[in-house]
Amino acid sequence: MSECRFAIDGMMCASCAQTVEKATNALPGVKKATVNLTAEQMQVDFDPKAAPIEKIELAVKDAGYGAQAMATTLNFDVEGMMCASCQQTVEKAVQNVNGVLEATVNLTAETMQVTYDSFTVDVPQIETAVKDAGYKATAEDMDADGDAVAEQAAERKVNEVRNLKLRFIWSAIFTVPLLYISMGHMLGWWLPAALHPNMHPVVFALTQLLLTLPVLILNRSYYIIGYKTLFKRHPNMDSLVAVGTSAAFIYSLVNTYTIVFAHAAFQDQLYYEAAVTILTLITLGRYFETKSKQKTGSAITALMNLAPKQAWVKENGQFVEKPVKEVQVGDELLIKPGASIPVDGEVVSGASAVNESMLTGESLPVEKNVADAVIGGTLNQTGQLVIKATKVGNQTALAQIVKLVNDAQATKAPIARLADKIAGIFVPTIMVIAVVAALAWLISGQSIAFVTTIFVSVLVIACPCALGLATPTAIMVGTGRGAANGILVKNGVALENASQLEAVVFDKTGTLTEGKPVVTDWYNTSELTDDVVIKLAASLETVSEHPLGAAIVAYGEEKGLDVEMVNDFEVLPGFGLQGQIEGHQVQIGNDKFLKQLDLAAEAQEADRQSLVQQGKTVMYMVVDGKLAAMIAVADQIRKSSVQAVKQLQIMGLDVVMLTGDNRQTAEAIAKQLGITHVISDVLPADKVQVIKDLQAEGKKVGMVGDGINDAPALAQAEIGFAIGNGTDVAIKSADIVLMYQNLLSVAAAIDLSKKTIKNIRENLFWAFAYNILGIPFAMGILYLFGGPLLNPMIAGAAMSFSSVSVVLNALRLRRYRPQFELSASK
Numbered sequence: 001m002s003e004c005r006f007a008i009d010g011m012m013c014a015s016c017a018q019t020v021e022k023a024t025n026a027l028p029g030v031k032k033a034t035v036n037l038t039a040e041q042m043q044v045d046f047d048p049k050a051a052p053i054e055k056i057e058l059a060v061k062d063a064g065y066g067a068q069a070m071a072t073t074l075n076f077d078v079e080g081m082m083c084a085s086c087q088q089t090v091e092k093a094v095q096n097v098n099g100v101l102e103a104t105v106n107l108t109a110e111t112m113q114v115t116y117d118s119f120t121v122d123v124p125q126i127e128t129a130v131k132d133a134g135y136k137a138t139a140e141d142m143d144a145d146g147d148a149v150a151e152q153a154a155e156r157k158v159n160e161v162r163n164l165k166l167r168f169i170w171s172a173i174f175t176v177p178l179l180y181i182s183m184g185h186m187l188g189w190w191l192p193a194a195l196h197p198n199m200h201p202v203v204f205a206l207t208q209l210l211l212t213l214p215v216l217i218l219n220r221s222y223y224i225i226g227y228k229t230l231f232k233r234h235p236n237m238d239s240l241v242a243v244g245t246s247a248a249f250i251y252s253l254v255n256t257y258t259i260v261f262a263h264a265a266f267q268d269q270l271y272y273e274a275a276v277t278i279l280t281l282i283t284l285g286r287y288f289e290t291k292s293k294q295k296t297g298s299a300i301t302a303l304m305n306l307a308p309k310q311a312w313v314k315e316n317g318q319f320v321e322k323p324v325k326e327v328q329v330g331d332e333l334l335i336k337p338g339a340s341i342p343v344d345g346e347v348v349s350g351a352s353a354v355n356e357s358m359l360t361g362e363s364l365p366v367e368k369n370v371a372d373a374v375i376g377g378t379l380n381q382t383g384q385l386v387i388k389a390t391k392v393g394n395q396t397a398l399a400q401i402v403k404l405v406n407d408a409q410a411t412k413a414p415i416a417r418l419a420d421k422i423a424g425i426f427v428p429t430i431m432v433i434a435v436v437a438a439l440a441w442l443i444s445g446q447s448i449a450f451v452t453t454i455f456v457s458v459l460v461i462a463c464p465c466a467l468g469l470a471t472p473t474a475i476m477v478g479t480g481r482g483a484a485n486g487i488l489v490k491n492g493v494a495l496e497n498a499s500q501l502e503a504v505v506f507d508k509t510g511t512l513t514e515g516k517p518v519v520t521d522w523y524n525t526s527e528l529t530d531d532v533v534i535k536l537a538a539s540l541e542t543v544s545e546h547p548l549g550a551a552i553v554a555y556g557e558e559k560g561l562d563v564e565m566v567n568d569f570e571v572l573p574g575f576g577l578q579g580q581i582e583g584h585q586v587q588i589g590n591d592k593f594l595k596q597l598d599l600a601a602e603a604q605e606a607d608r609q610s611l612v613q614q615g616k617t618v619m620y621m622v623v624d625g626k627l628a629a630m631i632a633v634a635d636q637i638r639k640s641s642v643q644a645v646k647q648l649q650i651m652g653l654d655v656v657m658l659t660g661d662n663r664q665t666a667e668a669i670a671k672q673l674g675i676t677h678v679i680s681d682v683l684p685a686d687k688v689q690v691i692k693d694l695q696a697e698g699k700k701v702g703m704v705g706d707g708i709n710d711a712p713a714l715a716q717a718e719i720g721f722a723i724g725n726g727t728d729v730a731i732k733s734a735d736i737v738l739m740y741q742n743l744l745s746v747a748a749a750i751d752l753s754k755k756t757i758k759n760i761r762e763n764l765f766w767a768f769a770y771n772i773l774g775i776p777f778a779m780g781i782l783y784l785f786g787g788p789l790l791n792p793m794i795a796g797a798a799m800s801f802s803s804v805s806v807v808l809n810a811l812r813l814r815r816y817r818p819q820f821e822l823s824a825s826k
């Protein structure tokens with residue numbers, strides 16, 4: 001059981017408090033819920049597995065109130081983990097701490113993300129729980145500079161790789177001669193008489209012992225961690241290695257004693273070479289595995305390297321070079337041509353073209369002038385700029401992107417649950433199998449040497465490492481590739497759910513379309529010139545605040561026409577507007593307005609019908625009581641929309657357009673897009689119900705919107721896709737944020753999720769298949785039918801290879817490229 005406090009909104013009296021308590025207490029897994037009306041809080045004792053936070057919040061919401069868990073999420077670095085069993089041990093140890101709601105360990109990144117009630121438990125308690133389990137956890141410093149933390153983590157990885165490499169080299173220096181001495185005479189190789197087992201068995205045995213001891217000392221961490229976790233009753237991979245090699249070493253040591261003091265001929269019963277070769281090969285495998293795992297975080301490294309480490313900051317009228325971490329909000333910075341912009345800011349002076357492709361996907365540089373915003377990590381190309389810092393440190397858009405990707409990589413996908421369950425019982429089960437197999441062969445009459453070989457082989461070939469690496473490595477690489485292509489997946493659950501989508505719902509305005517009406521057609525029906533008519537219309541609309549009017553004003557600006565003063569301006573609700581301009585009575589309105597003025601437009605009716613069928617809004621302009629122009633305005637379809645819809649349909653998804661437009665207009669736009677499933681006349685508040693209706697049909701639904709007006713619908717869908725603008729990367733209601741304003745990113749996100757989940761399935765298959773095939777082989781099944789007996793040294797090499805192969809398979813995702821171009825921003 002655990003505890004958590006929730007902030008409750010909407011309570012007015014004791015009856016409200018009782019209602020909330022009753023709704024919460026009714027949930028399976030909730031032991032007790034107590035509401036404090038004065039503090040507007042609720043304390044809940046519950047089982048987070050049976051009653052997740054989301055269920056409690058939803059139960060309170062269904063009762064008519066709002067609930068928000070007062071929980072803290074913090075990341076920890078965890079040292080000492082080697083396999084999936086270690087991961088399980090750490091997770092269980094932390095989850096058993098009262099007040100911890102969720103703990104997720106990432107074996108690949110060697111990190112842990114913990115959600116806990118800070119009123120009940122503190123960070124030292126969590127760190128102590130991990131220490132008691134046999135590992136070391138260090139909480140991330142929330143105030144520390146992100147770059148510095150990343151550099152320290154990278155340095156730790158480099159040191160770990162270097163130490164493993166040195167350990168392997170020194171182990172090999174002792175292992176190679178030991179192998180030669182122990183096996184050379186059997187292979188007919190030359191061996192000095194002083195070392196020959198038949199001539200000088202004591203020297204032969206003691207030499208092997210002396211060559212073995214340095215390797216054991218060099219690799220003592222396997223024994224320290226392995227036996228420590230074994231004695232704490234949660235053995236891991238190191239425990240298997242420690243017990244297996246210890247058995248081989250102790251058996252050999254006993255026989256060495258017999259050779260030296262009893263002068264018995266046991267020189268062919270020495271297994272020193274098996275023990276040290278296993279340790280050496282496993283160290284080599286761990287070296288390759290660690291080196292490969294470094295590459296899984298390359299996308300994060302690439303993102304962080306976009307921002308420079310130094311900045312030119314104005315102090316006492318002069319620009320001086322300072323570390324970026326010392327830049328404060330409000331500081332003025334000099335950005336030279338060719339330099340990366342260090343922080344988010346606003347241009348104070350100068351003009352330049354800035355390459356923002358890393359954020360927006362737009363390959364063409366964007367012109368920047370005074371008062372324009374610039375984003376940290378983008379590249380200043382041509383001119384010199386002076387900017388004022390508006391966001392620094394962890395608040396910049398680039399830092400938010402890095403945090404989102406880091407958080408995603410710290411989570412698990414639901415597909416990992418099977419591996420987690422197996423990993424929890426794997427090592428103890430392997431130990432039982434090894435003992436049972438050894439006893440069975442012993443009872444059958446085999447020698448101690450034979451039984452030792454079986455025992456050691458079974459322990460060493462078993463590999464929970466591969467199980468633990470299968471999911472996190474693929475998620476780390478997959479989310480990293482997504483970030484490199486402007487696709488920010490918030491967690492492993494979203495990554496998996498996106499691969500299962502059957503329908504994608506697009507909000508029309510601002511998503512399929514630009515969200516900015518423009519003039520598409522202009523019919524001049526008067527004797528006035530086009531420029532005069534357009535100028536009069538633009539002048540009248542400058543006083544209006546209607547978005548359709550803004551389109552006419554923009555059209556006049558494109559023509560280079562100056563607007564004139566408007567007198568006697570009047571808005572006619574539901575009809576249009578009118579005013580006096582340069583002695584002319586100018587009126588603009590809809591067809592109802594035209595009828596009210598008792599004017600007819602029969603000559604333009606065919607054109608009007610054609611425009612309406614194209615989904616355009618038609619307005620009429622009257623000058624001095626006569627029809628002067630017919631104007632068509634439409635929200636332009638994004639350039640990427642048609643291709644995106646087609647691509648999703650090719651992928652087998654049902655594409656749905658959701659709009660508040662009337663049926664005729666909606667179908668006209670849908671026809672241009674190639675969409676056959678249209679839901680029109682939908683009010684903003686009804687969008688959620690549309691998603692629920694589709695889900696009721698048994699479909700898994702993705703919703704694509706702008707992340708603001710569409711927030712409830714995004715949250716209701718299995719996957720909410722928010723179209724960002726390159727800087728708005730922390731949209732809470734969405735599961736996947738698309739930084740590039742290109743709808744093909746939706747198809748790319750789904751495609752990437754499918755490939756990542758496929759990669760995870762491949763990893764899990766090979767991890768399971770390896771053990772299913774390898775363990776019986778190690779138990780001597782083939783030997784029963786006249787086949788070979790597995791050598792423990794080969795078992796050790798195979799175990800190492802399985803872990804490396806899983807990581808290498810995940811790294812194949814680094815080559816992922818969308819099948820379509822995402823750089824266009826429209």
